[in-house]
Amino acid sequence: MRKIETNIATGLDDKQVSDSRKKHGSNHITSKKQDGFLKLLLESLGDPIIKILLIALGIKTVFLIQSFDWFETVGIVIAIFLASFISSISEYGSEKAFARLQAESAKLKCKVKRNGQVAEIEVEEVVVGDIILLEAGDKVPADGILVRGNLTVDESSFNGEAAGVEKRVCNDWNVPEKANQVYRGTVVYSGDAEVCVTEVGDKTYYGQLAQEIQEKQPESPLKIRLRGLATVISRIGYIGAVLVSVSYLFSVVVIDQQFQLSKIIAFVTDFPVMAGHILYALTLSVTIIVVAVPEGLPMMITLVLSSNMKRMLKNNVLVRRLVGIETAGSINILFTDKTGTLTKGKLEVVSFMSGNLKSYHSEYELSKVGKLYPIVKDSLLYNNASRYDTSHHAVGGNITDRALLEFIQSDLGYQKKEISHIPFDSKNKYAITTILDDGKRLNLIKGAPEKILPYCTKYYDENGNIRTILSKLEMNRKISSMTQNGIRVIAFATSDKVVNVTSFRDLTLVGFAFIKDEIRSEAITGVQLVHEAHIQTVMITGDNKDTAMAIAKEAGIYQSPDDLVLTSDELKQKSDEELKKILPHLRVVARSLPSDKSRLIRISQECELVVGMTGDGVNDAPALKRADVGFAMGSGTEVSKEASDIVILDDNFLSIAKAILFGRTIFKSIRKFIIFQLTVNVCAITLSIIGPFIGVDTPVTVIQMLWINMVMDTLAGLAFAFEPPLVEYMKEMPKKKDEPIMNRYMKDEILFTGIYSSILCILFLKTPWIQHFFRTGENYKYLMTAFFGLFIFMGIFNCFNARTHRLNLFAHLLKNKVFIATILFIIVVQIIMIYFGGNLFRTSGLTLKEFITMLIFASTVVPVDWCRKLYLRKRGMIGGV
Incomplete structure (x- = not known):
């Protein structure tokens, strides 16, 4: 055992603290390193969607090596990287913020002796040589040796044993036993003690095991359910992609060749033509997979929670x-x-009533009644786990102990020797402290009146003389009157006889403390x-x-x-x-x-x-x-x-109510995001499956799909993550714990709006009276540019539809400034793509009339969804998500 410089009575002074920290180090535990941004970026590039796009790009390169558009290829590669970069930086930022906020808010404190006073400091400020004060419920902040008192400690986190471990004062510091030592991370079951710190930080037993002890937080049930939902949708997307590709190839190879074997063989053996159709079939598959697979869905819970962490912390x-x-x-x-x-938890002793039913409202009044005052003071002072800190604030013990201590504020010298102490127990509802008073043992007892008063046969009068209790009726009436007004009552008594936890007899009543907690x-x-x-x-x-x-x-x-x-x-x-x-x-x-x-x-x-x-x-x-x-x-x-x-x-109970509100808000935010994303999915899948068979070629390019995918996942997730907690959510019935993520309202909105959007897209591409708005006679690219804008702006309008079940789409919109900023960002980027995208994004600048026409068609999803909402209202279905 190394030599440790300390003073058990007064603790360390400021210079000794500084010297100890320089010599032995701080009490900081090196935590597991968080996944870096580069690792997240590489994982993002390994995403199945990105892999599929890269494979499709490679196939396209091989098939069209001579006439391949290398400019578009480089653009797609850059777009893939940017999509991965933005996704990774969002995840990295969210996880880092979440970890930082948890760490800051979960900082622990402990009580130590410093400069001869009791001080409350953060655990990481503890140094070797500090004298720590421990009591029931405390978490041990560093390894150390008991120098006063005794403890029962829970060491199950180290040894796996549920039984408490007894700890006692060390008699030989040169050879301390395990029973004299406590370890960081263990928890005090019972007792109180003073401990001299021997090891801090990574040198503690806990610190040496830190890498094994620190575990990554397991996936939450909701995240697992979201992942399951994403998997089901993905499988449908994969199956749909295969069916569309096979159906398309069957159509061009068999149906278009009129089922004639000779024509089929001739068509298949025409390698350049066949290669083009295979590439087109693969492009169809990629289109469906990219828009159908909601790979961002499982991450939504992390994004929503991390974005709400600061708001929740502000609400405690x-x-x-x-x-x-x-x-x-x-x-x-x-x-x-x-x-x-x-x-309020700020208990205040409003009065003290003696055994002869006289009330005293302050220590000053008590001090005027002769010999009763010292007896009351001893009862409140010694049978108490609280002490005053350097700022003369009561610390330690429970709030009742602190209230009793603050009632006695002057002359706090602890001149009488404390022999033993049985702490308050919620089962027995009393505490006993034995002191030496003028060389005689005296038991000081406090507890619930019904546990103490029945065993009191005598009481102390104002002069400290012991009198016989003739009747307890008036005492009980007074106690009952106070309790009916919400006042808490604690009884105090003494005994010079042997007292144990199983029985009381022949006690002398000191009086009653009446405590108010507003x-x-x-x-x-x-x-x-x-x-x-x-x-x-x-x-x-x-x-x-x-x-x-x-x-x-x-x-x-x-x-x-x-x-x-x-x-x-x-x-x-x-x-x-x-x-x-x-x-x-x-x-x-x-x-x-x-x-x-x-x-x-x-x-x-x-x-x-x-x-x-x-x-x-x-x-x-x-x-x-x-x-x-x-x-x-x-x-x-x-x-x-x-x-x-x-x-x-x-x-605060109100903070509990707010936690419940945030729980409901988070679930609703996720459901709103799902409505938006799956509505886009239904539209895109329907368009991709039906389109080839009615003469609608691939309406969007691979690079446009990447932008659509980013809008659907990262940006939409960000927009919905900051939805405000609305008090109206607290008027709803609680959701079942295992309630399916998708409810009837969501399914109806997804299918109704998704199918309408699909029909609108097909009509937009195939109806002559719509086409003539976009100079199709001059260049077909204007129509395709307008369609690209239509798809994105329909999504934007659907964001407003999905975020509220009300007819007023702007309800509580100003409470989600991130939503507004995200939508504006998407609009600005989309306009830039339309007017400056060129060959990279396959766009040509629209005239103002064309742009407004496209916006009008996109906005029709709003009145269509209004019709759905009005229909539900007439049927009494207003609940939304």
Whole structure:
């Protein structure tokens, strides 16, 4: 064991911190390197679509080596590279932004001794020699040795064993045992201790295993479903491509030769002619495959999520697992904690009532009553896991401990020796600290009144004298009155006898602390929002029944006489079947235990409900993991965050409602993109399949197809990725967790608009009265240029159709500035291609009249889709995607 310079009592000073960092390094863990841009670019060039285009280009080169248009070839190669480059840079930027935002928002903090004071610092600032303060729920920030206290630690991430590992103070620093050491990345189950840091960063045990421990986030269920949908559509496209090629060749080789064998043989053996038809058949196949295979579909979820990350973080929502935000929009029932989530979490002791029923509203008032004050101060000060930091703010412990500590603000010297401490447990609902008071052992007990008061036979009067309790009726009446007004009550007592966790007897009552935690005004808004979203909210709290009901009423959770409020004991008495029957009416669970959460989740899931659960403590971790969506609080323990899918950074219920809204928005954005893309697919496939048999040659070139493909995938994906979260989404019923991506509304719009677009394209190319608008007598290229513009501008108008089910296509348009910018970019590039594309894009500049005529034909998809929407409205089908 190397020598470590530190001071256990005061910790390191600023100079020692700097020297230690220079000598031993920082506490930064080298993370796995993200895939670079070049690797993504090479992977993009290996995309099946790009391969098919390159193969087709190679075949074309071989067949037409002498008369081949090398200018077009180079142009196509450049276009392929640009398409891959833009796709790769978009993916690279999205993934990098996603990783950076997660890393910044997930920074952990820990408590250390610095310059003789307790300070809260970021984990990466920890250095060798630091004295770290650990308590239940903390994640160990570096390897170290215990110098005070004891812990039970979860080391399952290293050894795979679920049982907690006991840790004790090291007696010999030269030969420390494993039982004296804690390791970075492990989690404290129980206890509290001070630890001297011995290793930091990559030198920790965790750091040495970092490359094996760090895993790439698995593909989310929605992304897998999108990939499955893309695969099905792709197979249809591939089969269609083969059928069209075979049908075309059969038509020219057999049908056109009147089924005469001699003519067929003569035709086939005419190599240049046959080669031209084979090349044309391959071009048809490539056309269908390029427009039919939605290779960008699986990436849509990453694009949508990365584009929404900043917006979600601004709303204090950090997504840890993609499955969490995907499933959030489907939640049917939400179990929520009270403290800090529905309430402000800033507990304040509004008064202290002594055993003779006198109330004191400040420490100053208490200090005027003689010998009772020191007893109250000891009860609040020693039986407390909180301490003041350098800024004189209470840190550590739970928020109740911090509130009690802040009630006693003066003369905070810890002059009495603490012998033992049994921390508060949600099952037992009390804590015990044993101190030496004038050489005598004294047990300080705090907890729920119903756990303490029944065992109190005496109380302290104002002068600190012990009196016999004659009646508890008035005490209970006062407690009941306070709890019915939403006030939390904590009882304090002492005993000079041996006290254990199984029984109390003959306690002396010190008094009661009345603690107020105000409801957040925004939480009331959040509860209302969730209620309108047809989501049942159930508040789970450790408060007694009266306090819980009062707060639930104020928050808007308890609204009707039919609503149920049950205690943990009442819940336990009901069978699973009984609980399933009353579950729709359940609104509050009071005096809850961690096991209640797990049971309620199981029962709800058996009722085929999608369950959301909030939590912040060590005991909440199993429930957070079991829920369909686990919401951890930003101020919660690290173990609860590790178990969660989403972290609510401000602990606010309204932020949970916003997370649900974002979940619904993301799913809708993906569906809107699918409507747009598959509408283009239906049009293109229909045109490619029917066209050759009615005399419509390949209407677009390979390089034009690349531009169309870019519009369909990368640019359209970007446009729809920033769709705003609309409150109207919260008025809809939750989607089923496994609901198919394609619903009836989408299929109808895709087929209806897609088929209309196909008919319009065929009429545009084959109808003489349309052709005469585009100087076909002078040059057929003007018509083909107009058709290229028609196809792109139809897509642009369809973007507006797809993004809203309303008749007003500009509804909430200004909330998606990226959509506007993307559409303008496509329009500008398309105009440049039409007027300056030349031979490369097979375009010739249109006159203003021709351009406006083309736009008018393209815009007809809007009134046609209006007719569909009006028809659905008359039938009462207004829901959209």
